[in-house]
Amino acid sequence: MMPANDSNNSTGPVPKPEPAPRHYRSGGHRANDGSRPGPRSLARRAGRTRRQYLTAAAVALALVAAGVYAGVQAALPVDPPAAAATPTAPVTDAGRTVPPASDLPATASPTTASPAAGAVSAAAGKPAEIPAVPAVAVPAIDPELDSQINGIIAANSAYALGVSLIDVSDGVVHGYGIQDKFVAASTAKILAASAYYHLVETGRASLTAPMGNSTAGTQIRRMVQQSNNDSWALILRAVGARGITDYAASIGITYDRTVNLLTPTEMARTLQLLYTGQLLNARNTAQLLSYMQNTNFETLIPPAVPPGVGVHHKYGLLFGNLHDAAVLDKDGRAFVFVVYTRGRNYSDMGPRTQIIQQLTRTVTAALF
Structure with a gap:
């Protein structure tokens, strides 16, 4: 094809080249008959032409085959994916999510693994391997802690000591020392407060109802945070003797307010149900727990708790009974x-305070 415009050529008409002379092999034509081939030459030419066509056809077929092969290769993925599997939900292992087996990379044999295979896997968007998730050491109430608590109780056998410990994540009660009934003293005020809140939640009482020189809600706060006995008497009167017994029975506790006896485990179970929201609704739970902070007697468990650990508690002090829950x-x-x-009287409160704090330091060191 000639260029449309070329400044190096003349603008005149381009002379038409003469046709090149035709040549035939020796003996293939006669000089004086118009250059027509003879009969014998035609047969030889036909054979030669057939061979040329066959060669050209073979070359064309080879080119076509090569093109088809190249196209197929280009269409194939470098690392064809496995057939899609039906998605499966992840399973859990000790609280951590483990991907289903279909999401995990196949482990290559050491004899077949190669850098190229790893590169293909990365190019496909799959990591060469999934790093192991480090195990998180979760503190637990274990035999070593059991032994330490029992050792402290045994070393202070001059006093009646009962300890109860619950991990709220599993609700298992661990009891140490005496597990019989103690005079619960003011720790039972949590049970009374919960019983009154229950009446409020079932529409049979109100926190804004007049009670004493204020409201029921104020009396609960005074009863718990200041351990006010007058407020306790007002709340118990509103709940009723039968009402507090029935409420305690509904959460698995045998309780008679006239003698005010609880075991360490019954007190611990009450706090566990409260803290986990199984006694009251969220608002009342939060309010009651808030009253169990910054109380008027912070000298038992709270001073022995390390910084950063929250404390919600109710102490009890009555004659020879000194408790903290x-x-x-x-x-x-x-x-x-x-x-x-339980000791002699107020005279041995000092040593028992030290025992409570020693137990507290032992427990918190093991669990936090």
């Missing part, structure tokens, strides 16, 4: 810890 929490972990002690 608490929920300890940090970073989503929570434990109910109850210590009931």
Whole structure:
């Protein structure tokens, strides 16, 4: 094809080249008959032409085959994916999510693995391997802690000591020392407060109802945070003797307010149900727990708790009974810890305070 415009050529008409002379092989034509081939030459030419056509056809077929092969290769993925499997839900292993087997990369044999295979896997968007998830050491109430608590109780046999410990994540009660009934003293005020809140939630009482020189809600706060006995008497009167017994029975506790007896485990179970929202609705649960902070007697469990650990507690002090019942929490972990002690009278409160704090330090060191 000639260019449309070329400044190096003349603009005149281009002379038409003469046709090149035709040549035939020796003996294939006669000079004086118009260059027509003879009969013998025609047969030879036909044979030669057939061979040329066959060669050209073979070359064409080869080119076509090569093109088809190249196209097929280009269409194939470098690492064809496995057939799609039906998605399966992840399973859990000790609280962590484990991807289903279909999502995990196949483990190559050491004799067949190669860098190229790893590169293909990465190009396909799959990691060469999934890094192992480090196991998280979760503190637990274990035999070593059991032994330490029992050792402290045994070393202070001059006093009646009962300890109850619950990991709220599993609700299992661990009891140590005496598990019989103690005079619960003011720790039972949590049971009374819960019973009154229950009446409110079932429409039979109100926190704004007049009670004493204020409202029912104010009396609950005074009863728990200030351990006010007058407020306790007002709340118990509103709940009723039968009402508090029935309420305690509904959560698995045998309770008579006239003698006010509880075991360490019954007190611990009450706090566990409260903290996990199984006694009251969320609003009332939060309010009651808030009253169990910054109380008027913070000298038993709270001083022995390390910084960063939350404390919600209710102490009890009556003659020879010195108790503290608490929920300890940090970073989503929570434990109910109850210590009931019985001694001579107020004269040995100092040594029993030290025992409660020693137990507290032992428990918190193991669990937080």
